Every structure is written in C-alpha cells, then in structure tokens.
Amino acid sequence: MTIDQKAAQELAGRAHEVGRASERKHWRDVLQQVSRGRFGRRRGWASEPELDTPWQDTVSGERDGWRERAANLDGEAAFSVDYQVCQDCRLGWVEQPYTLPEYQRCGLASAGLAALRIEHPGLSWHTLGGHLRDSKGFWAAVGADVPGGYQQRSLCAHISAW
Secondary structure (H helix, E strand, O other): OOHHHHHHHHHHOOOOOEEEOOOOOOHHHHHHHHOOOOOOOOOOOOOOOOOOOOEEEEEOOOOOOOEEEEEEEOOEEEEEEEEEEEOOOOEEEEEEEEEOHHHOOOOHHHHHHHHHHHHOOOOEEEEOOOOOHHHHHHHHHHHOOOOOOOEEOOOOOOOOOO
C-alpha cells in the first residue's frame, strides 16, 4: 500500500467532517447551464474558499438542483458523487460516483455513501441509470443491506433530472 492510499483510507475515516457550500449558483454554474455544458465546467477542486474540511458538499456542476459530495486529498477531488433526496417520498438518488484510480479500493466511495445515508436516515437509495458491467460488483458491495440497494429508479415528481 502506498502512502497516498494510506492517506485515502484515513480520509475515508473522516467522512463525517463535511463542509457545506450554499445552494446559490456561481457564475460558472450559470455559464455551464446557458452553454449546455460546453463552458464553465470545473476543473480540479471546486473553488470554495470558506470550505476547509476534508469532505465537501457543494452544488453539483452536472445537475441543476442536485448536490455533490466530494473528498479532497492533496488539493484534488479523490472521490465525488452527485446526489439528490426527496424527503416527501423518502427516496434518495446517487449518480456518477467517481474515485481517482490511484485511490480506488481505499474506502472513499463506501464512506461517502454511508455518510449520506447517515445524514438522510430512513431513505431508500437508488440511481437513475443502469449499472455498467464493470461497476456491478461495486454497486453490490455498497448496496448490501441498504434500503433500495442503489437499484435503478426514476425520479419522483418532486425532483428534476437536470
């Protein structure tokens, strides 16, 4: 195990240390929406100067109205996932979990998803899309004993996909 992988495992253990950014739109988000995603995409770690925590919860750069949970390691997002919850329907969705290759299998995704479930208790958790063949093992592992099991489910009427 490398030093970086050990740091990622330590970071996974700190998934409860989350800084939250406001839900207001930044100029980059507006530019991305207006240009239909061609301009304004974030590169590297999101610039939220008030957030100095290892895990950060910010406005999603991909989906309007969604949030992104990310783990910061050495100035870059080692793990990130978009999520949305509907308290009325008691449902939650996660989309596009991504861990940098050098930090895969260090527990970041499991810790990040578990932290979301703890923060939003009593929800059934799902994804919008089907699972790619390469990711079926991942979803089976993180979905074990999770209500909903991160199985595919459409959004409820209360939530917009984009």
